Amino acid sequence: MKILSKLLILIMIFSGFSCSSLIMTMAGMKTPEIETKESIYQFLIKIHQDTSDVFCLDTNLLRHLQSQPFKPGWAPGFKPVQIRVYDHTGEPVMQWASCEGSLNKLRTFDSVPPVNTNALDKSLTLKSDMERYFDFNGNPVHISDDKNYDYFILVCFAKYFARLSKTSFRKVHRYISDHPELKIKLYKINVDFQKSWNAEIKTETVVRVGGSK
Numbered sequence: 001m002k003i004l005s006k007l008l009i010l011i012m013i014f015s016g017f018s019c020s021s022l023i024m025t026m027a028g029m030k031t032p033e034i035e036t037k038e039s040i041y042q043f044l045i046k047i048h049q050d051t052s053d054v055f056c057l058d059t060n061l062l063r064h065l066q067s068q069p070f071k072p073g074w075a076p077g078f079k080p081v082q083i084r085v086y087d088h089t090g091e092p093v094m095q096w097a098s099c100e101g102s103l104n105k106l107r108t109f110d111s112v113p114p115v116n117t118n119a120l121d122k123s124l125t126l127k128s129d130m131e132r133y134f135d136f137n138g139n140p141v142h143i144s145d146d147k148n149y150d151y152f153i154l155v156c157f158a159k160y161f162a163r164l165s166k167t168s169f170r171k172v173h174r175y176i177s178d179h180p181e182l183k184i185k186l187y188k189i190n191v192d193f194q195k196s197w198n199a200e201i202k203t204e205t206v207v208r209v210g211g212s213k
Contacts, residue, residue: 037136090126
């Protein structure tokens with residue numbers, strides 16, 4: 001991983017129209033901080049998640065995600081709270097970010113497989129997606145290509161969006177509980193800023209929020 005002495009963080013939480021700080025607070029957003037493996041594990045335990053299969057970004061991947069559209073036709077911008085689902089062959093079947101609206105209202109997890117009627121980025125497979133991530137020491141992770149599951153679910157979460165992250169996990173676990181006939185693998189992707197980056201957050205560039213395009 002390329003280590004930077006300084007990193008200017010432009011947090012593109014949602015692309016589009018602006019939103020007041022009051023609404024950001026209601027959504028549970030906090031000022032991002034430098035995190036470690038220990039602080040992320042403590043956060044997961046606090047929101048009643050186990051600490052298995054937890055991975056993170058590096059600076060290059062974060063910058064790439066900031067410069068790319070989340071879905072075809074969208075403006076570039078990083079979506080920190082999101083869920084992606086792949087089938088047993090590793091092909092994408094569902095993709096959701098919090099700016100699209102409530103999972104309950106979208107009825108995303110009311111079916112098998114989960115469905116989001118909005119656009120789906122089919123350029124990523126499970127393999128190419130998981131090859132992008134790192135452990136908390138900054139080392140690339142190598143995820144085995146396991147075909148013994150019906151579905152693979154990736155939940156991207158952040159401490160600075162604790163409330164939405166907790167809601168996402170709760171919804172996924174309820175889905176897994178409601179479908180004991182399915183074998184589902186859950187990966188947790190942390191998108192907080194890591195101490196291993198050796199980088200500095202400049203928080204004066206905070207947050208545009210709003211719609212999807």
